[in-house]
Amino acid sequence: MRIDPVQVEEVARELYIRALKILPPDIKEGFKRLAASETDATAQKVLGTMITNISVAEETRNMLCQDTGIPIYNVTIGRGVEIEGIELQRAIRRGCERATREHPLRSSVVHPITRKNEHTSCGPGIPPIHIEFSDDDRLVIQMIPKGSGSENNSWLKMAFPADGVDAIKTFVVDCVLEAGGKTCPPTIVGVGIGGTSDLCVSLAKKAATRPLGSTCVDPEGAKLENLLTEAVNTLGVGPQGLGGDSTAFAVHVEVAATHITMNPVAVNMQCHSARRASASFTPGGVEYGF
Amino acid sequence: MTHHTFHMPVTEEQVRALRVNDTVTLEGALFGIRDANQIALFDKGRKTRFDMRGHAAIHTAPNVRKVEKSASNPTGYEPICVGTTTSARMERFTRPLMEQLGVRLVIGKGGLGEPSKEAFSKLGGAYLAIIGGTAALETTWVEAIEDVDLDDLNPESLWKFRVKGFGPLLVAMDSRGGSLYDEVDRKARSRRANTLAKLGVK
Numbered sequence: 001m002r003i004d005p006v007q008v009e010e011v012a013r014e015l016y017i018r019a020l021k022i023l024p025p026d027i028k029e030g031f032k033r034l035a036a037s038e039t040d041a042t043a044q045k046v047l048g049t050m051i052t053n054i055s056v057a058e059e060t061r062n063m064l065c066q067d068t069g070i071p072i073y074n075v076t077i078g079r080g081v082e083i084e085g086i087e088l089q090r091a092i093r094r095g096c097e098r099a100t101r102e103h104p105l106r107s108s109v110v111h112p113i114t115r116k117n118e119h120t121s122c123g124p125g126i127p128p129i130h131i132e133f134s135d136d137d138r139l140v141i142q143m144i145p146k147g148s149g150s151e152n153n154s155w156l157k158m159a160f161p162a163d164g165v166d167a168i169k170t171f172v173v174d175c176v177l178e179a180g181g182k183t184c185p186p187t188i189v190g191v192g193i194g195g196t197s198d199l200c201v202s203l204a205k206k207a208a209t210r211p212l213g214s215t216c217v218d219p220e221g222a223k224l225e226n227l228l229t230e231a232v233n234t235l236g237v238g239p240q241g242l243g244g245d246s247t248a249f250a251v252h253v254e255v256a257a258t259h260i261t262m263n264p265v266a267v268n269m270q271c272h273s274a275r276r277a278s279a280s281f282t283p284g285g286v287e288y289g290f
Numbered sequence: 291m292t293h294h295t296f297h298m299p300v301t302e303e304q305v306r307a308l309r310v311n312d313t314v315t316l317e318g319a320l321f322g323i324r325d326a327n328q329i330a331l332f333d334k335g336r337k338t339r340f341d342m343r344g345h346a347a348i349h350t351a352p353n354v355r356k357v358e359k360s361a362s363n364p365t366g367y368e369p370i371c372v373g374t375t376t377s378a379r380m381e382r383f384t385r386p387l388m389e390q391l392g393v394r395l396v397i398g399k400g401g402l403g404e405p406s407k408e409a410f411s412k413l414g415g416a417y418l419a420i421i422g423g424t425a426a427l428e429t430t431w432v433e434a435i436e437d438v439d440l441d442d443l444n445p446e447s448l449w450k451f452r453v454k455g456f457g458p459l460l461v462a463m464d465s466r467g468g469s470l471y472d473e474v475d476r477k478a479r480s481r482r483a484n485t486l487a488k489l490g491v492k
Contacts, residue, residue, distance in 0.1 A: 063425060117445070231489050242474060
């Protein structure tokens, strides 16, 4: 399947705007589930306001949150997909810039030293474009506007093997306590376990941005997901850190093998406005989803 | 738990009457503050022409569209999506915001810490919590962008909004040292040992 970079640009533009406006169905379901079980009166009100906001955004075709985030694009290339890699990257970047200028969106991206905002949502290394390969025959582009409230609460600990899984569990609980209301809970707590330091952090991000209801493919990781989800929701941080049962929609874990001397754990969180949008390029055309 | 409707600006007495868990709805002027404009004002010595005495300032940087200047868009900016950012990053600006500019109410999400709490007690201020991430709803409470200053910092300009029925906002920190965030944090930390025990951590 031959892919036209012009179409990639259009899709990259459209995905940024869609992601900012339409919350994925699994997150909406997550809200319903939390609202049904929340026992704290303030937390009930807070969840109610969040749920109202989702419908106001849809009715007014507005963005769910003012934070346009750091734009992230995840590309999965299947078998038989033909496009020049460099053209693909450039097209995505152009689409991201155009969404920002044409909608317009607040450009939330600045140079890290001069703090200069180019008003394009782009800059050196931004948007990050992650490329993976798959066994099917599609090209999938997923867009994630990652809000800074949650992103500013990211941690890495290079624990020792002697600290065991206990170190991982303790670290996750302490990160949730430290984050309090700053991450806009209820969150998806993403936990990366193993790998190198950089891989561990990127696993945490992958975990935080996975759909609700998905499970870690590693059975040990999956077990930890269940344990930790239950545990962090006993802390009482609650929505917006104002108290309640609904601290996290879920804790998601991603796992990679690591060195015999290492025991790395990273935490990255996704806020309640857990936005993402995706597009599949198939021989029949482009299908939008989440 | 009392509900207050404030037509801005307000007096010290009005703000000192607020108690944690009260709710507030704002009418009239609301100023938008942010990392860059507060760095400019309080670290770099820049000045604003705005009179913020007795006013409320919200931690925000909105999405705006440039339009022709008109009665409804006097600055040539139309608000598209106005929301609230995490307050904690701007902790150290609460005091100068109150001392130098006379701001009485800080609106944000996620709460502020000890230095802000002290400033609220000493100078007569309060922190009103808005629900973060609900900007689509918040935008329906904003009538117009009435004025803008330090606009070279756009989108982190100093904004002056005209709001209608802006709330209800929750009084989360008051001028008597009350803080919902402290209460929740204390409770959550007291549960830590039990949570870890349930996880089988030795």
